[in-house]
Amino acid sequence: MERFCIDVIAATPNPQQVVWAAMHQDYSEHYVWDSRDRWPPEERSGELIVKHLLAGERGHYGCLEHPQITFNVGYFPHSMMQQVRTHRVGVSFDVQCLAADTEITFVNDNGETSKELRTTIGELYERWTNGKKNIPQKSILGINEKPSIDYQCEGKNRICKMHLRVLNENNGLFETGHIKDVIFSGIQPVYRVTLADRKTLDCTVNHRLFTSAGWQTMGDAVGLITSTDGCVVKLTKPCSVMCNGMAVASNTESSQWQSQRQSAGTNIKAHPVKVTKVEYLGKHKTYDLEVDGQWHNFVANGMVVHNSFRYTGQRIINVAQGKQDIEEVFYLRPVGNYTNRQGKRYFYSEAQRSEDIKWCLEACKRYQQRIEEGLSEEHARGLIPFDARQNFVLSCNMRSLMHLLDLRWKKDAQLEAQKFCELLYLHFEKWSPAVAKWYKENRAKKAKLSP
Structure with missing residues (x-):
């Protein structure tokens, strides 16, 4: 413990x-x-x-x-x-997530944005799962003499290579990262957050935003109070969300701002913008991204938001390969005297505990084997002990x-x-x-x- x-x-x-x-x-x-x-x-x-x-x-x-x-x-x-x-x-x-029409910021090799790079998270999910839809050509007829529409299978690979704008949380400057996964999170209640500069973001109440006070769920950041039907009653706390900023020349101190067009050799620094309104939109399809690399965030509709994490089982494989302490991944009670709910007293011995640790290790090795054989993580994790350690966020009043x-x-x-x-x-x-x-x-x- x-x-x-x-x-x-x-x-x-x-x-x-x-x-x-x-x-x-x-x-x-x-x-x-x-x-x-x-x-x-x-x-x-x-x-x-x-x-x-x-x-x-x-x-x-x-x-x-x-x-x-x-x-x-x-x-x-x-x-x-x-x-x-x-x-x-x-x-x-x-879980945290965003509405389908949320625009995700990608940049080119020079860190510049353009209309050609703009896409919504809903479009990303479609391309991630089905590939990029080709434009129908009237000269090529398909079934029932309708224009042929098919999908390019390289959609996922291409998205993984695109440069996603992410925030270096240590210095407040934007860098680039890559998408690891695009996730459909189901139909959930969605709220529209409006900023003083008229940016809007449609998200769930528990999606985490990078505010001037650090990472906070949207609801906690604004002190959101809602009625039983989800409608907004009032906001009880002031809040500013970190957004795309002005260009800062790379040879200047971060505090020395220069308003200039972004170009090679120029950094972009995040800046706070005040939330002015939150309104309930009803239930909508929602999505999220998992970002690869050091910084697990991305820019959505110009605001810095936190990414989601998807279970991969890498820590289980790390145990199997001897790269991670088994008791960092699994929990076993300490050696000692215990009592169950029926009043039975028993002693959990060192020998029993050692045997249980070996059993956990064997389960990790079997998990690794099944993954290498092509099983999905959701299938293979049924082999591991029930008491894997769990990290989670809990909110309450x-x-x-x-x-x-x-x-x-x-x-x-x-x-x-x-x-x-x-x-x-x-x-x-x-x-x-x-x-x-x-x-x-x-x-x-x-x-x-x-x-």
């Missing part, structure tokens, strides 16, 4: 003050914002929440749903993630966070799930100390469900 880790990616600032405002707006006839100079500070807000809402379980707990927090969770076993996902309420593990802790911090929960909750609670305590303290004293490990 020593490898387990949880980090906070993004969180609503002053969460207890947000809950306090929601409590008062529920019962106040006047607009609470007008008296904001008289709002209690964050610490005092927490005390008032406990006194007037949580203590004695007064009122409804909808006010706790406004503050949002997103965690990056690492190296937990797959079985634990399956437990966490079960009976969850208001906890998101969704304050109320659903307590619900998750209620479910998985109880004494008979899976040990790894209990450890997961312990690490979650440490971040909960830093983020919202008064509410977290009340939770620990009144609900923690008691198998209650937050109302």
